[in-house]
Amino acid sequence: MALLTHDLGDGYDLALRDMTMVEAMYALTVANIDRLRLWEPWAQEEPTREATSAFMAAGLRSLADGSEVPCAIRCQGEPVGSISLRIRSFTAVGEIGYWIDAAHEGRGVVTRATRALVDHAFDDLGLVRVELHTATHNARSRGVAERLGFIREGTMRAAHPVGGERHDMELYSLLPSDRG
Template sequence: MTVAFLQHELGDGGALALRDLTTAAPMHRLTAANLDRLRHWEDWAIPDLQDGATRAYTRIQLAAFAEGRALPLAILQGGALVGSLGARIDLQRESAELGYWIDEGFEGRGLVTRGVRAVVRHLAEERGIRRFEIRTAVHNERSRAVAERTGFALEGVLTGAFRVGAERYDAALYGLVV
């Protein structure tokens, strides 16, 4: 297995780096700082998010990475952690589902867009992935814009697919075949 994403430059001081246990505490702090905003779209963005949960999630993602089932990445700007980008990989189906979020202060700088392009290119070239999906809340316009800028096509809307707290939201399903 190729491990090209221990660090990958995105230009303009941006980079992707493999998440590991050294990123767990900074990722927890960043997530906590963005919880109010993330709760509008993410079921995992719960009010009592514990530091131990972030470490446990990181361990799970690293195990999945070792098995070729995940690519858990940190988005960096100037060496500081500013977001997350990951892929859940299904090698049998040659497919991957991408997910991402970034600190509010770093939105609009192209980091997520460049990161998505880099991950698609890497997984297609190094892992033979041919189909990519992004699922995002219909009302998450910024996330939808990333999917559209990176060449994903809207394939449909999944009614009530996201549960966030007591609410259910429709999900926009974007696909890309390379």
């Protein structure tokens, strides 16, 4: 995967998130906040430009120190989602997290973006394991993991706080030898 952009087909690509995307990512978050609140602790607060800017800046610092590959999923050059590979270098393990605008769901875009980050993790970064953690009741997210051959390792009970609840999370992993 090229570090700056990666073609996902059908007018979609993966690009490193940078400060030029703050306004577009803020607007995208606002448009999807009600959906995101179902799954994400960070989405419980009202989104602000300042928080989006701080998030983007933190992602760039993490990129610089090698602990994250923060990307935007784009359609025709405009952000339509977010995907990141968080890296635990001391164990050579990465974790992928993602979300996409409702209008772009069901097109295989998140699956293709995840595959690109998995390939980057194994082929370019030398990671030995990539994980996905997804809410047990998030069928779409679980489907991404399963389509890509991730192995379900089990349920992490009450592992993810969302609003006033705690969600059970499914732990999926992929090793280089699992790729087909």
